[in-house]
Amino acid sequence: MKTLNCIIIDDEPLARKGLETYCNDISFLNVVGVCKNALRANEILHEQTVDLIFLDINMPIVSGLDWLKSLPTSPMVIMTTAYPQYALESFSYEVIDYLVKPISFDRFLQAVNKAYRLTKTTEDEAVFFVKRDKSLKKIKLDQVLFVEAMQNYVKIVTTTETIITHTTLKQLRDKLPNEFFVQTHKSYLVSKAQVSEILGNQILIGAHTIPISVRLKKEVLQQILNS
Missing domain, CATH: 2.40.50.1020 (LytTr DNA-binding domain)
Structure with a gap:
């Protein structure tokens, strides 16, 4: 089974911990970074391969969407936010799912299974995006x-x-x-x-x-x- 390296970006400690716990319960997810802001995530993207990002929107220094816009290329992104009104704008940047807090494990599992299927499709068809x-x-x-x-x-x-x-x-x-x-x-x-x-x-x-x-x-x- 392919493993997806993922990072969690959220300024709320409880939200970071909750997402990390969910990730640890999924066999194909490997958390390689937990960040309270996007600047630290930038460093991780330059240090190692990342397949999936869990990204909050309302954060200090730079918002999740502004950071996403700044990336020349990005891994797959799942938004994790308390603000449902940004969903339409987020999907214009090709995020693969939009999870509104509080996030249930069932909804989290649905989103990461979608990410895994997209990865397998890419491998099976020998394509890239x-x-x-x-x-x-x-x-x-x-x-x-x-x-x-x-x-x-x-x-x-x-x-x-x-x-x-x-x-x-x-x-x-x-x-x-x-x-x-x-x-x-x-x-x-x-x-x-x-x-x-x-x-x-x-x-x-x-x-x-x-x-x-x-x-x-x-x-x-x-x-x-x-x-």
């Missing part, structure tokens, strides 16, 4: 040709379209399976299966030419030849 405007775009792994960094954005070139999303190459690379992709340059990530030819310090993928950095060349060749 990226933010595009205010929606989540599903991309099939076997259709990706390469990814190019563009400052705070990346360009994902597939067999059918080009998608621009607000994230970094590192953040996207951490989401993608190593067995399918290799980083050839500080600005490029390529699909091993799509490589048609290697010429010196360049990779050819269809009509596209991708550079290979001198520093990474040995590792890139090993990964492509052994894939």
Whole structure:
């Protein structure tokens, strides 16, 4: 069974404790952080892989929704709040559920089961999701040709379209399976299966030419030849 790493963000100690207790009763949830504000959660997102966030709205320093808006990419999010009036706005940011306090265990279980099903669907179909405007775009792994960094954005070139999303190459690379992709340059990530030819310090993928950095060349060749 896949384990979902999750963090709890809530400024109320009793709410944090209650959610942590619920999580500990679910075999596929692993709590990797319990935070009283979103700033600490930011640190955790940079330190390790997080699959699911339980996020309160009304918090000091920065509200849950404002923090969510600021993220270039985010794990799955379940809102946990005493304010039902923010539900419509929350769902515009693709949260997967909205739990109003006090939260019963049955309602909590329904929400996390939904998160688990979404994760399994992604694995079974070999797809991943990226933010595009205010929606989540599903991309099939076997259709990706390469990814190019563009400052705070990346360009994902597939067999059918080009998608621009607000994230970094590192953040996207951490989401993608190593067995399918290799980083050839500080600005490029390529699909091993799509490589048609290697010429010196360049990779050819269809009509596209991708550079290979001198520093990474040995590792890139090993990964492509052994894939």
